[in-house]
Amino acid sequence: MRELFQYVPGDSLIHRLNPITKLLLTVAICAAAFVTDSLIFLVLLLLIDLLIGFVAGVPKKTLSILKGLLKIAAFLFLLQALLTRRGQPVFWIVTDQGLLTAGKVVLRLMVVCMPLTLVLAVTRISDLANALVQVLHVPYKYAFTLTTTIRFIPQFLEEMGDIMEAQTARGVEFDKARGVKKLGMILPLCAPLLISSVRRADSTAVAAEARGFHLRTAQSGYKRYPFRMIDGIAALLCVLLIVFAAII
Amino acid sequence: MIQLEGVSFSYAAQGPTVQNISFHIGKGEFAAILGANGAGKTTTVKLIDGLILPTAGRVLLNGKDTRETRVSQRARQVGFLFQNPDRQICKNTVREEILFGLKTVRGEEGDEALNARADAILADFGFSGDEEPYALSRGQRQRVALASILAVEPEVLILDEPTTGLDYRECCHIMDRIRRMNEEQGVTVVMVCHDMEVVLDYARRALVMAGGELKADGPVREIFRDRAVMEAGAILPPQMIDLSLRLGAGFEQADTPEAMARAVRDRRESRQ
Secondary structure (H helix, E strand, C coil): CHHHHCCCCCCCHHHHCCHHHHHHHHHHHHHHHHHCCCHHHHHHHHHHHHHHHHHCCCHHHHHHHHHHHHHHHHHHHHHHHHHCCCCCEEECCEEHHHHHHHHHHHHHHHHHHHHHHHHHHCCCHHHHHHHHHHCCCCCHHHHHHHHHHHHHHHHHHHHHHHHHHHHHHCCCCCCCCCHHHHHHHHHHHHHHHHHHHHHHHHHHHHHHHHCCHHHCCCCCCCCCCCCCHHHHHHHHHHHHHHHHHHHC | CEEEEEEEEECCCCCEEEEEEEEEECCCCEEEEECCCCCCHHHHHHHHHCCCCCCEEEEEECCEECCCCCCHHHCCCEEEECCCHHHCCCCCCHHHHHHHHHHHHHHHHCHHHHHHHHHHHHHHHCCCCCCCHHHCCHHHHHHHHHHHHHCCCCCEEEEECCCCCCCHHHHHHHHHHHHHHHHHHCCEEEEECCCHHHHHHHCCEEEEEECCEEEEEEEHHHHHCCHHHHHHCCCCCCHHHHHHHHHCCCCCCCCCHHHHHHHHHHHHHHHC
């Protein structure tokens, strides 16, 4: 889980895309997933997600995300299939409409969740922040907030793991409990996590101020993020994807 | 008490962090694990408590393989003081924090006995009990963490850089309390420490690690006097030992200010 948001260096086609194009790709896939009502098109979008992961050279990470999502998807599928009353009964209280809706819901969930994680795995957070400022003219303050939030996710996960390890060493049975019981044991630990998070955020802010955070302008980054032919093709494919999703 | 037999460990996607180390620490010993950053010290103490399990070899605690029991089951036997006290503290007052550890491990003793234990340790550490842990200084939070571990009275105490970020006074407070437990109650202490003065003052045995391997194991003063071992472990000996080594013949045992003054006096007298 901790490795999920970590940058994987490489020189793949996806790595070389402009960070904004990668964001556009993410938004386009998400938009297409919500616009379309076709089960087949949703399967196609999921295949596109997997293709992105494999082209980016992170097949293990892609399959690991898919595996994690499948667990949530299975639960959602069951819930949706059992609660939908429309359509012809197939067996017990499950209807054909229920199965179809459940299929669409879980596919949509998987399609939407995968691209952002994959894009973050092949994009340096600093590149993302700089590109947001230079290309989209987002104020650096907001770009920094966004990227810091993303950067903190694996750190929080690591911190939580360390807190649980420390509590286990004190006799709290994290190494025995499962499911709801474990969740109940985790909840009281949110206080130390919150406190350490606030402390970390505070020290990050002080460090940023000390390094002239407010002096930074859109031109402060030494790297430039030009749009190349490959970005144009990717952007065109994004538009086509949404158009197809609307038509089908 | 603690036995490591050909233990190796590697984190996923990394090379071996600890490689084929073996040693035995007996009851009542005070051992320090020394070495540069990344030498495998913290991994070794985590292996001792079973927080991580060896990829090869075995770790025995009182003759029992750490694979056979859960970490939480060993909490009464082994107390682990982490480098960062904030990972451990999870209650709103110091008293609650101490009682939390006690109830988890010694719950069967009943509230009255546990309250008495908490009162004793609070008095010992100079806390009223009503203090909010998160409002205390780092050194005081480290003392709260230590107090909650000592309240349980473990047989083995593992300290992962207990003096990091503490001023000299806080450092002495904590280390003196640990020494008392070691000397008076026979608690076995295994400490990871970067402060060689603290190691010289408190530990009796030193294990030097480098690149995941155990490079040397012996009495603290002998280890500090071995230049080759110090270099292998990328460690600088305490100032007094360093000075005595530089001064050479006649100063071999001058590892305290008093011994140094005596050696200087002897040297002067021999010249006159």
